[in-house]
Amino acid sequence: MQYFADLVVSGLAIGAIYGLIGMGYACIYKATGVVNFAQGEVMMLITYVTASLLTLTTWPFWMGLVLAPLVGIAVGIVVERIVIRPMIGRPSFAIVMVTIGLAVLMRSLIVLFWGSEPREFPGRGSEDVLQFMGIGLYPVQVLAFLIFLSAAAAAWAFLRYSRLGIAMRATALSEQIAMLMGVDVRRISGLSWAGAAALSGLAGVLFASAAYVGPDLFAVGLKAFPATILGGLDAVTGSAFGGLLIGVTENLVGGYVDSSLKEIAGFIVIIFILMLRPNGLFGDRDVERV
Amino acid sequence: MQAVSFPTAHADLTRLIGGGRQWALIAACLAVAACLPYVVNSYVLGYATLVLITAVGAVGFNILVGWTGLVSLGYAGFFAVGAYAAAFLMTKWGWSVLLALPAAGVVAGLISLLVGIPSLRLKGLYLAITTLAFSVITNHLILLAKPITGGSAGLRVVRPTVFGIDMTSDRALYLICLVVLVMAILFASNIRRSHVGRALFAIRDYEVAARVLGVNVVAYKLLSFALSSAVIGIAGGLFGMHLRYLNVESFELILSIEAVSIVIVGGLGSIAGAILGSVFMVLLPEMARLTFAFLGGSLGGVFSSNAQEVKGVIFGLVIILFLRFAPSGLVGAFRRLGAAIRRWPLAY
Numbered sequence: 001m002q003y004f005a006d007l008v009v010s011g012l013a014i015g016a017i018y019g020l021i022g023m024g025y026a027c028i029y030k031a032t033g034v035v036n037f038a039q040g041e042v043m044m045l046i047t048y049v050t051a052s053l054l055t056l057t058t059w060p061f062w063m064g065l066v067l068a069p070l071v072g073i074a075v076g077i078v079v080e081r082i083v084i085r086p087m088i089g090r091p092s093f094a095i096v097m098v099t100i101g102l103a104v105l106m107r108s109l110i111v112l113f114w115g116s117e118p119r120e121f122p123g124r125g126s127e128d129v130l131q132f133m134g135i136g137l138y139p140v141q142v143l144a145f146l147i148f149l150s151a152a153a154a155a156w157a158f159l160r161y162s163r164l165g166i167a168m169r170a171t172a173l174s175e176q177i178a179m180l181m182g183v184d185v186r187r188i189s190g191l192s193w194a195g196a197a198a199l200s201g202l203a204g205v206l207f208a209s210a211a212y213v214g215p216d217l218f219a220v221g222l223k224a225f226p227a228t229i230l231g232g233l234d235a236v237t238g239s240a241f242g243g244l245l246i247g248v249t250e251n252l253v254g255g256y257v258d259s260s261l262k263e264i265a266g267f268i269v270i271i272f273i274l275m276l277r278p279n280g281l282f283g284d285r286d287v288e289r290v
Numbered sequence: 291m292q293a294v295s296f297p298t299a300h301a302d303l304t305r306l307i308g309g310g311r312q313w314a315l316i317a318a319c320l321a322v323a324a325c326l327p328y329v330v331n332s333y334v335l336g337y338a339t340l341v342l343i344t345a346v347g348a349v350g351f352n353i354l355v356g357w358t359g360l361v362s363l364g365y366a367g368f369f370a371v372g373a374y375a376a377a378f379l380m381t382k383w384g385w386s387v388l389l390a391l392p393a394a395g396v397v398a399g400l401i402s403l404l405v406g407i408p409s410l411r412l413k414g415l416y417l418a419i420t421t422l423a424f425s426v427i428t429n430h431l432i433l434l435a436k437p438i439t440g441g442s443a444g445l446r447v448v449r450p451t452v453f454g455i456d457m458t459s460d461r462a463l464y465l466i467c468l469v470v471l472v473m474a475i476l477f478a479s480n481i482r483r484s485h486v487g488r489a490l491f492a493i494r495d496y497e498v499a500a501r502v503l504g505v506n507v508v509a510y511k512l513l514s515f516a517l518s519s520a521v522i523g524i525a526g527g528l529f530g531m532h533l534r535y536l537n538v539e540s541f542e543l544i545l546s547i548e549a550v551s552i553v554i555v556g557g558l559g560s561i562a563g564a565i566l567g568s569v570f571m572v573l574l575p576e577m578a579r580l581t582f583a584f585l586g587g588s589l590g591g592v593f594s595s596n597a598q599e600v601k602g603v604i605f606g607l608v609i610i611l612f613l614r615f616a617p618s619g620l621v622g623a624f625r626r627l628g629a630a631i632r633r634w635p636l637a638y
Contacts, residue, residue, distance in 0.1 A: 083610060101605070108606065222422065229416070260433075270423060
């Protein structure tokens with residue numbers, strides 16, 4: 001039982017990171033109808049930049065959590081402006097392909113620039129284990145979970161109540177009608193990229209401070225795909241919840257079945273989920289008007 | 291002279307090869323390709339073989355991406371399945387290559403159904419994610435299935451003997467690849483000109499309309515996915531013979547990205563484009579390397595120490611730039627050039 005609880009709790013911590021990235025996927029998909037295959041690479045870039053900034057300034061670790069969303073917003077806006085915005089109006093098929101190209105381009109440039117040696121995240125959180133009801137936890141795991149909860153709540157409130165959030169949902173519903181109602185659709189696209197990058201920047205810093213900053217960081221982005229599929233590609237808070245489920249599943253499979261299956265457990269889960277619930281657990285049914 | 295030619299009869303749409311000029315072009319290309327191994331050295335021959343293998347895969351990939359309009363990131367997975375299936379059948383069970391290559395195609399096609407059935411009922415985007423998942427799962431399973439694949443140690447591949455003729459030389463392998471490529475092209479063109487091809491185009495252009503007109507969308511998507519994966523699997527089988535040694539590291543995600551970039555560069559939905567794209571994308575990293583080595587300086591060193599990353603930069607840039615500035619690819623550019631020459635000096 002102790003073993004089980006340990007697995008679940010550390011699964012929730014890694015799941016919180018998948019959830020943050022999954023929210024990023026859903027955010028972009030909801031606003032623009034495009035799956036951003038470069039999300040993991042965007043996260044990787046933000047993490048590398050934040051780590052370098054922290055090393056340069058010797059600021060404490062918590063500044064990284066402040067810097068990451070800011071760097072993320074900048075990266076998101078720049079990438080959207082240079083690569084995505086010129087493609088607006090083209091079929092989403094082409095835009096998805098562009099994000100695939102962007103992914104491999106960013107990944108390679110990062111390795112060329114920072115080298116392929118993994119490094120430690122500067123001033124990573126303390127290694128003391130907190131005891132909570134008999135379960136050992138690292139502070140950064142608790143932190144990841146708290147940040148995740150507040151980000152999910154903030155995203156939900158933003159989409160539900162704020163003017164921009166409503167404009168975003170309107171754009172997702174119909175780009176043309178939103179435009180006719182005076183929504184600046186291009187700005188919404190930029191906003192969704194900035195938001196997604198900020199979320200994944202947080203995820204990247206949290207993950208890197210628990211592990212390392214390395215050239216395979218983008219794989220965390222890939223592993224967050226199952227989260228967003230599980231929760232529904234168009235459901236932001238659903239994707240967040242999907243992240244938790246995937247994190248726990250992964251850990252349980254790794255702990256009880258086979259440690260080498262841990263890496264692919266999430267992917268196997270989504271193939272089955274898609275058979276049973278084609279639009280994810282919380283996604284909307286797709287209705288097309290002819 | 292006629293400026294533009296439009297199909298005016300049903301026969302124009304179902305013809306295998308266009309006019310006399312197209313026949314001449316194809317004959318010339320085939321003649322050059324067949325003579326090539328007797329002219330060039332083994333270094334060039336190795337690259338030429340790789341181009342042919344990549345072209346077989348690209349022709350197959352184009353059936354799915356270019357004609358049915360579905361994005362797949364599972365190219366590397368099906369390529370690996372085909373490579374290991376053919377290598378296992380030939381090396382361990384002693385099958386002839388004539389049986390092992392089709393068998394590799396069948397295995398890849400059947401496995402594609404496992405991924406296709408859950409994901410093709412949904413919007414096209416889901417396929418990209420599930421095929422990506424499939425590719426990752428395949429690579430892990432290859433490492434786990436030691437008795438079949440040799441695990442992380444890899445698998446040695448023996449080159450075959452066909453009709454008592456020794457096929458172990460590089461030249462013979464090149465010719466086998468050429469024959470397979472011609473067969474793949476014939477296969478794909480026959481799909482294109484039949485009702486199957488027209489159904490796929492209809493799905494790509496407007497899925498709802500296709501369904502309303504009586505096209506069984508799910509069945510045709512699955513068919514296109516399976517056929518495409520089968521051809522990719524055969525290409526994988528050839529790749530194994532080319533390398534003589536299989537290892538999981540040959541089937542990383544970058545291979546799928548390369549396939550995507552090939553069909554985009556060549557021109558989506560065109561067989562000639564898939565072949566042109568293969569020539570372009572296989573040779574481009576090598577050309578870039580030679581250019582920088584020639585220019586000297588520190589950049590040359592980057593190519594040797596970070597070959598994988600340089601490839602990544604090239605593929606990524608090519609995908610982004612072509613989609614932005616030349617969405618119809620090299621074939622489209624040639625077509626526009628040809629039209630401009632024909633109409634000169636009185637365009638419109």
